[in-house]
Amino acid sequence: MAYSNDYQNSARRHLKAADALYSLNTAGAQPGAKAVAGYLYGLTGELALKQMMIQSGMRPLASEQRRNDPYYKHFPELKTFLLDTAKGRRSGELLHLARNTQIFKGWHTDMRYAPTQEVSAVYVDGWQEDAKKLVGQMEEQ
Numbered sequence: 001m002a003y004s005n006d007y008q009n010s011a012r013r014h015l016k017a018a019d020a021l022y023s024l025n026t027a028g029a030q031p032g033a034k035a036v037a038g039y040l041y042g043l044t045g046e047l048a049l050k051q052m053m054i055q056s057g058m059r060p061l062a063s064e065q066r067r068n069d070p071y072y073k074h075f076p077e078l079k080t081f082l083l084d085t086a087k088g089r090r091s092g093e094l095l096h097l098a099r100n101t102q103i104f105k106g107w108h109t110d111m112r113y114a115p116t117q118e119v120s121a122v123y124v125d126g127w128q129e130d131a132k133k134l135v136g137q138m139e140e141q
Contacts, residue, residue, distance in 0.1 A: 005050075007047045007048070007050045007051035007054060008047075008051045008138060010047045011044050011047035011048045011051060011134075011135055011138060012135065014040050014041075014043050014044040014047060015040075015041075015044045015131055015132070015135055017040055018037040018038075018040035018041045018044060018128070018131065019037070019128075020037075021033040021034065021036050021037035021040065022034055022037035022124070022128060031116055031117070031119075031121060032116045034119075034121060034124050035111075035116045035119035035124065037124060037128070038107070038111070038119055038123065038124035038127050038128075039111055039112055039119075041107075041124070041127035041128050041130065041131040042074070042075055042104055042107040042109075042127060042131075044131040044134070044135065045075065045103070045104055045107075045127070045130055045131045045134045046074060046075060046078055048131070048134035048135050048137065048138040049078065049082070049094070049097065049134060049138075050070075050071055051138045052090050052093065052094060052134075052137065052138055053070065053071070053082075053086075053090075053094065055089065055090055055138075055141050056086070056087065056088035056089050056090035056091055056094060057087070057088030057089055058070075058085070058086070058087060058088055060072075068081075069081075070082055070085050074108075074109045075104045075107045075108065076104070076107070076108065079097070079098040079099075079103075079104075080098070082094050082095065082097070082098035083095065083098050083099070086098065093137070097134070097137075102126075103130050103133075103134075104127060104130050105123070105126065106120065106123045107123070107127055
């Protein structure tokens, strides 16, 4: 089944789920739930950036070009691809975010396989702030 893309609402949904896991206080929930929240914060940030790309006028490439399409990239590679492809109304803002080495520092999809103790709570706290910041910027359009 093919799914359509709704970056804006997906970003909001992932942020809510991440916040719920981040603050989960039931017995045995932490630190694992916080580590999963960190992963979801990264997805939230990616979705917010991709919505800003749509708002900027950028469009996904044809399916045979996915290898070079920032719409199919994750942090940190997404930021690298934006340096070469950002254009349109929000290009300056997108380039600024792509150049910022602190946004989602240390986040990578490989963390989904890592032991919980390798997902730094300090990083998760930062990713939460980054995700909320990017969702806020996405909403400003």
